[in-house]
Amino acid sequence: QVRLQESGPGLVKPSETLSLFCTVSGASITSETYSWAWIRQPPGKGLEWIGTINSDGSTFYNPSFKSRVTLSVDTSRNHFSLNLTSGTVADTAVYFCARQTLQWLTDFWGQGAFLTVSS
């Protein structure tokens, strides 16, 4: 069974960089038939796609995040990561990592990690 587990600092200060990691088990992150995504959910609000990275390292980002977001893959640890620079209070959310198929279906999700941006 595929499992994804997010990890992160829990709290960052405004203007700092948000860094989150997702450890994948039960599947290889180098698989050519799947991609790996980050999706977030602010408190009381809906789901928002942040970006997706393929096994070859190619990336797709939500334009709403402009140049603030970077996704990367560490094949030696079978995990992928999210960096979001210039954090603001509006970035406070539960961050989910997930697996996506080549048809952009999000089929497996991590349990989510709550990250607060506050001074």
Added chain:
Amino acid sequence: QSPLAQPASLSGSPGQSINISCAGTTSDIGGYNFVSWFQQHPGKAPKLLIFDVSSRPSGISNRFSGSKSASTAYLVISNLQAEDEADYYCSSFRASSTRCVFGTGTMVAVL
């Protein structure tokens, strides 16, 4: 970059059916059959209910069914049960720089 449009809330009594709509455009729902639906209980991760418009993953009750007409997708929950009380989100591939788009979410209450 606008999300797919869903009704904010719906309610029904046990045993009834509920129909949740998800309105998109020809760039997403209307142009592709890559529509999925998720159920989310409070504090939990979304759970996949429907993919490719109308397919159910293994283990999902046949009380959940999906369809689409033009640029609107639908999720029907039949024989509503107490455990169906949750938030529901649609999602679709979008042929733009925003490749993956979610709906605004619908809160379903079981009376």
